[in-house]
Structures are given as C-alpha cells and as structure tokens.
Amino acid sequence: MANTARQKILTVVGNHGILIAFVMFMLVFALASPKFLSFENLQSVVRSSAILGVMALGVTFVVISGNLDLSVGSMMSFSTIVVLDLHDKLGPTLAIPTMYLMTLGLGGTIGFLVGYLKLNSLIVTLGMLSAIHGLTLTYSGGKNMDIDDKSGTWFSFFGQGEILGLPVPIILFIALAAFLGILLAKTPFGRKVYAVGGNATAASFSGIPRARTVFNCYLISAFCVATAGLLQASRSMGSQNTVGQGLELEVLAAVILGGASLLGGSGTILKTVIGVLILGFIQNGLLLIGWPFYIQYVITWIIIILAVWLDISVKRGKFWATV
Amino acid sequence: MNSDFIKRSISASAIWLFIVFELIFFTIAGKYLSLSSGGFMDASNMLLLLKQSAPIGIIAVGMTLIMVNGNIDLSVGAVFAIAGIILLDSLSWGIFSGLGDWVIVASCLVALAAGTLLGALNGLIVWRTGVDAFIVTLGSMLGYRGLVFMFNGENPTSNLNWTLVDIAEARFLGIHTATWVFGLTVLVVWLITRYTVHGRNAYAIGDNRNAAVNAGIRVGPHMLINFALIGFLAALSAVVFYAESGSVNPNDGMLYELWVITAVVLGGTKLAGGSGSIIGTLGGVIAIQLLRTGLGYIGADTSTVNLVIGLILIVVLFIDRQLNVKGAQELKV
Numbered sequence: 189m190a191n192t193a194r195q196k197i198l199t200v201v202g203n204h205g206i207l208i209a210f211v212m213f214m215l216v217f218a219l220a221s222p223k224f225l226s227f228e229n230l231q232s233v234v235r236s237s238a239i240l241g242v243m244a245l246g247v248t249f250v251v252i253s254g255n256l257d258l259s260v261g262s263m264m265s266f267s268t269i270v271v272l273d274l275h276d277k278l279g280p281t282l283a284i285p286t287m288y289l290m291t292l293g294l295g296g297t298i299g300f301l302v303g304y305l306k307l308n309s310l311i312v313t314l315g316m317l318s319a320i321h322g323l324t325l326t327y328s329g330g331k332n333m334d335i336d337d338k339s340g341t342w343f344s345f346f347g348q349g350e351i352l353g354l355p356v357p358i359i360l361f362i363a364l365a366a367f368l369g370i371l372l373a374k375t376p377f378g379r380k381v382y383a384v385g386g387n388a389t390a391a392s393f394s395g396i397p398r399a400r401t402v403f404n405c406y407l408i409s410a411f412c413v414a415t416a417g418l419l420q421a422s423r424s425m426g427s428q429n430t431v432g433q434g435l436e437l438e439v440l441a442a443v444i445l446g447g448a449s450l451l452g453g454s455g456t457i458l459k460t461v462i463g464v465l466i467l468g469f470i471q472n473g474l475l476l477i478g479w480p481f482y483i484q485y486v487i488t489w490i491i492i493i494l495a496v497w498l499d500i501s502v503k504r505g506k507f508w509a510t511v
Numbered sequence: 512m513n514s515d516f517i518k519r520s521i522s523a524s525a526i527w528l529f530i531v532f533e534l535i536f537f538t539i540a541g542k543y544l545s546l547s548s549g550g551f552m553d554a555s556n557m558l559l560l561l562k563q564s565a566p567i568g569i570i571a572v573g574m575t576l577i578m579v580n581g582n583i584d585l586s587v588g589a590v591f592a593i594a595g596i597i598l599l600d601s602l603s604w605g606i607f608s609g610l611g612d613w614v615i616v617a618s619c620l621v622a623l624a625a626g627t628l629l630g631a632l633n634g635l636i637v638w639r640t641g642v643d644a645f646i647v648t649l650g651s652m653l654g655y656r657g658l659v660f661m662f663n664g665e666n667p668t669s670n671l672n673w674t675l676v677d678i679a680e681a682r683f684l685g686i687h688t689a690t691w692v693f694g695l696t697v698l699v700v701w702l703i704t705r706y707t708v709h710g711r712n713a714y715a716i717g718d719n720r721n722a723a724v725n726a727g728i729r730v731g732p733h734m735l736i737n738f739a740l741i742g743f744l745a746a747l748s749a750v751v752f753y754a755e756s757g758s759v760n761p762n763d764g765m766l767y768e769l770w771v772i773t774a775v776v777l778g779g780t781k782l783a784g785g786s787g788s789i790i791g792t793l794g795g796v797i798a799i800q801l802l803r804t805g806l807g808y809i810g811a812d813t814s815t816v817n818l819v820i821g822l823i824l825i826v827v828l829f830i831d832r833q834l835n836v837k838g839a840q841e842l843k844v
Contacts, residue, residue, distance in 0.1 A: 258769075301825060311776055311828050314769055319821025325814030434765060437585070437649060444646055482660030489654025493647060497640040509641030509731070 217473035237468030238357035246412030254452025255309035264432030267417025295410020303402035334426035347423025369457035385452025526794035537805035564800035573741030581784025582644035588767035589655035594746035630742015638731035671757035679754035717784025
C-alpha cells in the first residue's frame, strides 16, 4: 500500500514537476521582491523571452520527431542580417517575404539531409551551424548591418510596436504558440510527429512517411527562426553577424526544461512555453533581487539536471541508476 | 580481402588521403593565389600549424574516448576557460608566494586538478542519475560558464608570468612546447585505448551497453574515468594556451565543444559509440587546421573556412553512411 501511494506521488510530481517548480519559483521571487509580480514586470519578462521562445517552439517539433537542431542560432543571425540588408535594398514589404523564403530554403536543406538522406541530425546541424555562419559572414562581408533611415520606416513595428497596449513580440509569440500547439496536438500531422519520434520503424510500417514528416518539422523550425530573426532585426534595427551565436543550446535547454525527451516522442508546446518562461523569470527574478546575471547559468544548470533526473526516476521507479 | 576489409581500410585512411589532398591543393593554389613568398609546405609553416592545432587537438583526444564510450561532452569550452582563469589567478595566490618560479608547477597542478574535478562531476552525475550525457553536459556548459563569470565578472583575468611564457615559447628540438604536449597526449591516450582494460571496456560499452553490463563490466566507473580524463585534458589545453597568452576573457572557449566534435567526427569516430580511433582524431584535427591555415594562405577569409568546414562535415557524414552499414542505423543521441 505504502509503496503504491509513494509511486502515485512520484508519478504526479514527475508529470507536473515542471509546473510545481514554476509555481515555487514565482512564489519565492514574489516574496523576495514586491515588483516581481507587477503587470509591467511580467510583461517585460515575456517580451524579452519572445525571441528565444519563438525559436523554442520550432525546435520542439524537431525534438519530438526524434532529431536535434543545433543550427537555429546561426540561422537566426542569418535571417536577421538578410532582412536588415534587404530592407534598404527592396523595402520592408519585399524584404520580409524574401528573408522567410531564404531561411525556409536553409531549413529545407537540413530537412532533406536528415529526413530523406537519413543523416545524423546532430552532425548535420553542427555542420550547418558552421556553414550558415560562414554564409552570413560572406553575405555581409563581416560588417554590421544597420537600417539607414530608422525613423522613416514601419519596420520597427514587429519588435517595438504595440496593439491595444500589448507589445507585438508578445502577441506574435502567443499567436504562434497557439497555432503550433493546435497543429501538434490536434491534427494528423501532429500525431505523425509523435509517432515518428516515438518509434520510427513502427511508424514506417504503419504507413507514416517518416522522411516527409521530419522534413516538415525542419521547415517549421526554420519558419520560427525566421520569425525570431524578424523580431530581433526589428527590435534593434541593426545587428552584428553573431547575434544568434550560442542561442541554439539555450533554446535546447528551454525545450528540455519543458520536459521534451531528446529520444523523441514526448513534449508539448505548452510545456516548452513554460520552459522558456522559467528561464526568463529566473533571469528577471535574479536581476530584481540584485544578483549578477551569471548566477542564472548556475541555477539553470541545476534545474535542468533535476528536472530530467526527476522525470527519469519516475519512469524507472528509483532515484539512482544501477550500473 | 573481402569487401568489408576494403571498406574499413578506405574509411580508416580517408582522413589521411584528405590531408594529402589538402597539402597538394594548397601548394599548387598558393603558387597562383598567395601573396607570401614562402611555400605552403615549408617547415616553419607546418610546425606552426601543429602548434596551433594543439589546444583543440588535446581536447579532441579526450572527446574521442568519450564518444567511443557512447557519450558526449558539451562543457569542455567552459572547463577550458575555468582552468585558464585558475592557472593565471593562482600564479599570484598568497599561499604560493614563497615558491619562486616553482609557483608555475603549483599553478598548473591546481588548474589541472580543477579541470579533472569538473569533468569527474559531470561523469558522476551521468553515472548516478542516469541522465543522458548530452543533457548533463549541456547543463554544465551553462553552469560552468556561470562559474567562469564568478571569478572576475565580465572583466578579463590577466597575469603574465615571463618564465611561463618562456617555457611556452621554448622549442625543444625545434618543436614548440604545445606540440610536444599534444603529441604526448595522443601517445598516452592511444596507449590507454589499445593496451588497457579500461580502453577495451570503453569500446565494449559504446558498442553494446547491455551486452557490456551482462558481461559484468561496470559501466558507471568507466564513464566517470573518461569524463575526468576529458576534464583533465581540457585543463591541459588551457594550460598550454594561456601560458603563452596570459589573459583569459570570460567568453573564451565558447563553441570549442563544436570545433572539437567536428574534428573527432571528421576523424571517423561514430556518435553512436563503439568505434573510433585516437589516430583518426589526430588526422581530423590536422585536417581542420590545414584547411584554416591553407584557406588563409590563399587569401580566403574566415567566413569561407566556416562554410567549407560545415559542408565537408556533412559530405563526410554522407560518404561514411554509404560506406558503412552501421552508420546507417546509428543515431539517437
């Protein structure tokens, strides 16, 4: 009896551990700093997490399908640089769709290599991380990109504008999360993504096109990256070539924190959003209580390992691994 | 002489054929494109190339063993930076003040010990919690980087010890100190993989973990040793590098993990574990450095280097999969 009760508690904690941790964090920081739960502060946290969050949404699809995407950081630099450059050459109306097409082209290339040619996603995206970084540098000639006439364009709308008092990045993040959340949870395509990630062989035997599903996941990821690049470009109206460097691993940390397994087949959009918000609130909360920014790295480290450890412990029914 | 043997010989020597190709290509291309008067393959150029490949190479040797074991370590760049800071900082610690020039030995030992401990901590977590090494070291990559910033905030840590610089710039038998250390590392770890029980078990665990467990091999301790070893080597790499430069920026070592993994994969080690060799990794490290130096020599800029290395990595992966049936089934980190 006692054993089953303990098992039950473990299961509940395991399934909702990330939510429990989230609520506890909010409580601790709310007690430590009265400003923490103010509307302005909450809004500023979501706003500053929007770029990382949008990228994490796409990577969630890739991870659930059982693959990795390490190229999102340098791809984001690419789309930021491209859209800023084209803005002055073509005008914003043409620049944005062109940038989306180019980024989708890169995503499609990765999708082709991983999906159809069945190459290892870790190494392919590692190679693409380097290759796209080189492409960006070649494109820009190594120079920073700036929009010439910063006040005479509506391009700043995406990163700095507001609709009904809500910042546009937040609206875009929520809208994209809602759309992708429904796509993943409620459509046949979403089911296929889980099936391919859960057991690729079984999925193939059930007539699910593994290659095309993986390909589409990388297209979704590239679309999200392009959106993140757009937000970044529009927020700062100018950029270095390395703006997205290192983001790929932070994005992955958020997705893992949300509980998606790197083996594929599990994870949801909502959990990823919570993972992103946890990272955002840790950063913000630590700043509010006056700690330096780098403490967040150490805390993120501890949280990631505890979260995944808890998840695994529940599945095997024991805290410690045997071998 | 069955076809399996031929395939294996091709994949084992591919990286060296590629190096020969690079040498010929850059020598010929350099005649037309290079502005410098010296030839590409002159001795001082090649010695410099070996020296420059040492920091990445030393870590790559450790990464080979980690990947053969079926794990991965993303935290090496952060460990590299921590060890560098500890090395330079400890040169002026009060407790070492009476040592004179022997402080260098003490500082190196402290830095190496710190690296070993951080690596062992990764290994311990992987072993005892059963969390995948990718996730554990992704976490500690962030966490250790946080520790780096705790030393000095965002300021660089600088300490130039001229005796240390002299040692770093010394050229015993014409070969740079860094190259000696790199060569010795390759030799020692190669001996470990070839002639010790630990080395053989590491391959066995990476090849088929369940079979290894059933055969009575204790998987955990072997992983712990490998992680401690790569921590030690990351610190050794930092000692070699910062002895000469004398200043650590808190962002140093970022993306090192990606360069190191690229070199190891080019050298023919499989991500899935169980196969790979130290000598292949040596080839991978030299091939990448040749590419960097060579492209610079014929006047291409860094952007081309990134582009070419990325594409080569993907092409190698593709060829390898065509040659190797096991490569087709591998994946799942």
